[in-house]
Amino acid sequence: MSDTITITGATGEIGGRTLHMLHEAGANVRAVARRSEQVSHFASEGIDAALATLDDVESLTKAFQGTDQVMLVTAASPKQSVHGRNVVLAARAAGVRAITHLSTADANPESDIPWARAPWHTDQLVQLSGMEWTILRPSAFMQNLTEFAAPIKRGFFPQTTQRGCVAWTDAADIARVATTLLRKGVHTGAEPIITGPELLTSAQIAGTFSKVLGRRVRYVHLPSRVFAGVIRLGGADAWTAEGLRHQFARVVRKGLDHANVQTNDVQEITGRPATTLEAWVTANKEHFTTR
Template sequence: MSDIITITGATGEIGGRTLRTLHEAGAEVRAVARRPEQVARFKSEGIDAVLSNLDDVEALTKAFQGSDQVMLVTAASPKQAVHGRNVVLAARAAGVRAITHLSTADANPESDIPWARAPWHTDQLIQLSGMEWTILRPSAFMQNLTEFAAPITRGFFPQTTRRGRVAWTDADDIARVAATVLREGVHVGAEPVITGPELFSARQVADTFSKELGRRVRYIHLPSRVFAGVIRLGGADAWTAEGLRHQFARVVRHGIDHADVLTDDVERITGRPATTLEAWVRANKTRFAR
């Protein structure tokens, strides 16, 4: 049986970090990339790579040939559910033994957040696929706080969550969990919820930035539609801005769909504690420098 671990979304944040963590540990990995220059870059790094996109089940099936495990990572987009379905169909057709899905902690088929609805549907397909599986359920990524770098630099953290709290999670920790699961290769239908070590309200996030940056950063509460407008001004399209409005104004603000979940799964799986928000801000100070 081949030990190849094939990763979709390998050019993205979590998929890429997982791929390189496994590669550095000596695992046999394969990246799925949608552009020839991406394939060439992986190969120049000594990483096997194949050209495919998540719209093409036939090409994906070829990309997965010989793989023991597939890590399924899909980008948030209007086609996310279709892409998830295509990967599951292709993995099954290629005879893949096990699939690990980067889902989300707030997956819900009734959610107003498109990137919470789509993973839920993919999760159901995986559970019915006949393959072995693990579903990873990460909380909000600390790296997404860089989207607020401009206002934080000016001393403000605009949000719409009021007292709602979330356990911000370092993408490196998510990738460490994924790499550990894939390296061990044991899949028994587990659904670890990957979170940081502490729940934070938006005001507490602002206070953490104040402490670590050495200058005051104030939480500014915005009505949800104003918040969406600010997101649009930052360059996001309407689809993304509306999803973020629902995510923060409804789900996080009111603590629904496990938005305020807190676990020790990072340490339990990897043997190392999850990164604190303080440590992450300290390590990324330059992104928020004046």
């Protein structure tokens, strides 16, 4: 068995960041890509890549051959639980030693949020797989705040959370945690909850934007169905808008399913503190500034 680490979702936010961090650190990494041009792109970067789709266990099993660890990353979609199952089945068939699943802090089989429900089912399969495992449970990504760039440019932050709070997390911190654990390669059933360093209400988020941008950004509370309509107007489909409505109006607003949990796991695992929202907005001001 080699020491290869294979990553699904390698073209996405967390999977891609982790892949490149590992590669830059000198680890043997392999990306799973579903299009030949993606394989070619990784090759141009000096990164091994295998052509496979999360819909096909056979192609995944081939992609995982010679792999010591798999990082399982699935995108939010109606097929997310099927994709998670397929990765676990393929990893077992390929003789993979250990699997790290990028789950979510609010995983719950009864959740009205599809991308909280699906990871829970994958978590169970990972735990019962017979492989060594780690499950990562991040909170909401700061990067998703760019979806609100247009209204923030106009001076308001529309949300439906009321006084609910979240310890928003920089995707780079999640990737740093994953990279650290995969480089160590020791998996003992840990389930770190990865959060930012501060619990913030939507009003406090708006205040942070005001401070960094040097102009007033105010929180505007919307009824949940109006919020979903705004999301649709922004280009999201009905499935996504309805999931976000439940996520923010029910789970975050009421503090359910670990939505209002804050931990120091980022610093404890990586040795570096988690990124504050103020630092993240400062580094990404161009998204929220009219040119």
